[in-house]
Amino acid sequence: MEGVPAIFPCEKDCAQFQQLSELPGVELYQAHISRYAFEPHTHEAFGIGTIESGAQRFRYRGTQYTAPENSLVMMNPDELHTGESACDEGWRYQMIYIQPQLMDELTGDRGWWFNEAMLTDLRLAQPLSQILTALWQADSALARQSLLSELFRLMRPLARMSAQQKPEAQHRFDHVRDYLRANLAEPVRLESLAALASLSPWHFLRAFRDHFHVTPQQMLMAYRLYEAKQLLARGESAASVAATVGLTDQAHLTRAFAQRYGITPGRYQKQVMRR
Known part of the structure; x- marks a missing residue:
């Protein structure tokens, strides 16, 4: 880096x-x-x-x-x-x-x-x-x-x-969110996500954004970059992290990481591993 x-x-x-x-x-x-x-x-x-x-x-x-x-x-x-x-x-x-x-x-x-x-x-x-x-x-x-x-x-x-409150009923899009989090490195197709919610693809896209206020792609990238932070903090190389979270290469990780956190992966890793 x-x-x-x-x-x-x-x-x-x-x-x-x-x-x-x-x-x-x-x-x-x-x-x-x-x-x-x-x-x-x-x-x-x-x-x-x-x-x-x-x-x-x-x-x-x-x-x-x-x-x-x-x-x-x-x-x-x-x-x-x-x-x-x-x-x-x-x-x-x-x-x-x-x-x-x-x-x-x-x-x-x-x-x-x-x-x-x-x-x-x-x-x-x-x-x-x-x-x-x-x-x-x-x-x-x-x-x-x-x-x-x-x-x-x-x-x-x-x-x-909130421990004493009854758990809220799971929304149909919670299954989609869980799927995205569990499949960071896998190719994700709109049709597959829509099927999880039992909706047509374009109806799914509109309803998903109305519910979460972001697109499925934005949510997936947010999860990928959060996981990248955890791996970088453990000392893994940027190239390895990029592959693990489903990004194209180290350059892709650098651009995406900086857009979300305002710092490059290399600088972030040096800062959190000082202690």
């Missing part, structure tokens, strides 16, 4: 990741974005963060949001979303991504879920921002674990626990 040019068109735009070695399933993210527009992507983890300056516009679960400074952003696992600047100066923000099973284990509560994707409140955003900054700078596992405990204490009143 040496020699890969900068991805962001604006030199002020930057992003960096960090993973915690003692807590697989937790990822930290910091960025300043002014011109870049992120294509639909997923983290398959809870995403919790703050807008520290500027404003972000993002689409989540079919709704368009604008998050100004001192906003909290709370995203549930497996929800595709976009991201772009809502002002000339862009937006600076921090996020933490926590996989659902680990969230249950660390908090002792089962079924975390955020009903609201955004909340603008200085009294909550400022301490959350301080916790996230401290997590980046912490020099011991105990310090990071203590900070995570503070983060959960802060966020707990904003979440609901």
